[in-house]
Amino acid sequence: MESPVTSIRAWCGLLLLATMVRLVLGWYLPLSPDEAYYWVWTHAPAAGYLDHPPMVALWIGAGSALFGDGGAGIRWIGTGATALSTVFLARAIQDFRPATQQAPPGGAAAVRGVALLQATLAIGVNAVVMTPDTPLLFFMTVLLWALGRLMVTHRARWWLVAGVALGLAFDSKYTAVLPGAGMAGWLLFHGAGRAWLRRPAPWLAAGLFLLVISPVLWWNATHHWASLLRQGGRVGDWQAGRAMQFVGELVGGQAGLATPGIFLFFAGGMAWMLRNARRVPACGLLLWMVLVPTVVFVVHALGDRVQANWPVILYPMLAVAAAQLAWKWWKGAVVLGAVLCGLIFVQAAFEPLPLSAHTDVALRQMGGWPQLAAQVDAIAMQDDFVTACDYGTASELALYMPQRTVVGIEARWALFNLPHAIRGEGIMVCNPRRTFDPQFFAQVSRVGTLRRHGRIRDAEMLDVYRVRMADTLPDDLQPDIAVLSRPVMGSRE
Template sequence: MVSWLRSPWLLALLLLTALRLLAAALLPLSPDEAYYWVWSRDLQPGYLDHPPMVALWIAAGTALAGDNALGIRLLAPLGVMLASLALAGAGNALLPRERPGVWAAALLNAMPVINAGAVLMTPDTPLFVFWCLALWAVGRLHAAADGRWWLAVGALAGCALLSKYTAALFGAGLVCWLVAEPTARRWWRDWRLYAGGAAAAALFLPVVTWNAAHGWASFAKQGGRAGAGEGFTLRFLGELAAGQLGLASPVLLLLCATGAALAGLAWWRRADAGAGLLAALTLPAAALFLWQATGSRVQGNWPAILYPAACIAAAAFTARRWQRIGAWLGLGLTFLVVLQAGFAPLPLRRGSDPTLARLGGWAGLARDVEAARIAAGASFVAAEEYGLAAELALALPPGVPVVAIGDRWSLFSLPSPPPGQKGLMLRSLRRGEGPSLWPGAVPAAEAVRARGGVEAERYRLLQVETPAGTEPMAMLPRPR
């Protein structure tokens, strides 16, 4: 045990986790993270966009470290560290001859997309962590041939479903393996397989209940993204490929694709059940994403759940020399992204710099908006965009009410603002100059969000008064 604790890879993982915690504390929050923080202050079994796990994680983190960037993101670096240990164990359990666990974890931790999820707090982070833990539990099941592990698999898969609906792909891949792998078919006769499935369903039941009580709002929203659209096009396939080249890094993407294919070949040629599980958890879902991209956009973060199993396959079935090259290249790209996000050494415009678009200039915008509010004699600040409203709720001085307006807020239990109050509303000019959600809004001025002199976004400031009319409004929570 002592020698294992002193192993270089574990020390490297601890150092990487410390660096991620530092980045989590220092980097500005994105609008989505601020929005999920609002969730954590109004805990429910479900939300319009996703299940509630990210809200629970943020609530736990802020209870420990406060309503700040570190508190909101606290469990992300710690969770990914746990997921890395789980992936190493899963790799060695599924492929005991190759024992690829350490290298699989190294490849995964070198990917820019995984490093982003290890710092930023979005639903993808708990999904990724519970996916890796469920994969570890399946690895233990396979190695020990002990049906009691099905209970752990079900519980962890259920927690993944509580994180994001795409966790259903884990269950789908597992079913494919149970059907296609001769040595696994015996589990169909074991009651503990069904008990594990029941555990996953029980954990997910509150989300179903919430949807039933709210017109199936979340299922309808996310279900509307499924499918391949209305016509065939190669444009989205190109976007998907380009996105994965950047998010996984080119060499690691190639290694993962090659490894997954070779795992399928090992399953076919030598009946390697462990390799078969890796293929079942990657190839069908990858085919699904590729099919969807023939007619509609696949967000770049969606395929990230394929990389844990794919990294195990890559570590087992590809050349170690290329793994080293891929790992260093991935870490280098990650370093450049973090450097740009934190210090912006390159004056890149918004279209070329996603860190500027999502992270840049929020503190300065809040200062300018507060000055404009005082000058206008407004009692509150409002926004139509949920992420913008949440950013203002976190960044404005204490005591300044922040009002969000839009249909989604009818699904929250947050209070409405009192009538007869004058406010100042921000509206992004990227939305155009069309009608505002707030009837009677009067243009007053403009504000700019910028980082290092480079404009990220421009906003129209409008004078408004409560009530707004028929659109739902909510008073957002403020930091404690």
């Protein structure tokens, strides 16, 4: 029988191997439009952006400063943080084990919980592709570590660490407020939580949380609350007639992102929390942190679609709970998850299956961007600028064409601290399904079609236009033009 120490060492070795594979994939795979868009953010430093808080831009900026603007530079911090998060999660699992339960050794539970989380598709993808979920999930594990320490030691200082960690999670993605609201619910409605409210530590933690998120709130306040309204406005839609469809998509999407076996473990962990929440304060805290976001997502699904990645914020808490289940088939669930992750990345890298871009998300998102940039560069004249009909394509061209002036023309760019003036002629590329505002141009003429092509199959067809900017624009349209990149000195040589 394998000793616990040997088992832990073996799983650490597997985690190290997985991290190395993820680093190689991050270097090899082209960047997605959203990653290129977040890279553009690094050229316009701010305390907030239309789509998300700034943490993803800070991580990308730090990574690219060290290793350049390719996939390795932009993604490596996220991959490293995902590996580091296992340390925080493992300690949280050990601390959250209720003292009254006849649980297996803490090391075994920690290995199980870490392996279950790392084998989900959601974590596997976010360990390679840089998204706001990447720093969000990291800081959520730091938060759980601090709360686990609090449950074990009862030392007030861990509230302060938790307040900072929750603030940094919010600075990554606004959904961090949901488990934070769950923490507040535990403080108000659980006996152990109410006891803490008579002490200053939770109040100081709330103050630290507000201090950490204050730059994001300030940016929103000075930009008409654009980002918070954009994200909060998602709850305003209501299509009750499609409620069953949306709820089914929510459950099915999570079964897919978690992978089926791990999804069952997460469900079992939820049941474990429900059974122990009243008598074990740590279980009650975890349950509140999971229930509040779950209720929000389910209520949203009664009238509108819940994006598959939104509930991923629950996964670290669910992994802590699932780790307490000594079900013998947990290794099978981990292997299935790892195999599914591997198949997805093999498809992304080599396209062995004849899937269309409609079915193959990796092809649709990442295929052929460097080659497209080279095609556009060959068409454009020396002094032409380059633009596109959508922010994702424009950002990709800015990333892969440092030798060109690349321009974004879209209302979102008005909120960026970028140059907002461009004159002359250029090349514009557009997916035929997208439209553009002719007011920006004095002349538009279609000159051909380009093919964005993966290793084997087409990702999309793009119309190509020669355009000349309008000499004058209405005051409300001028800020919608933004220069995303300019030629680097000597890059035209």
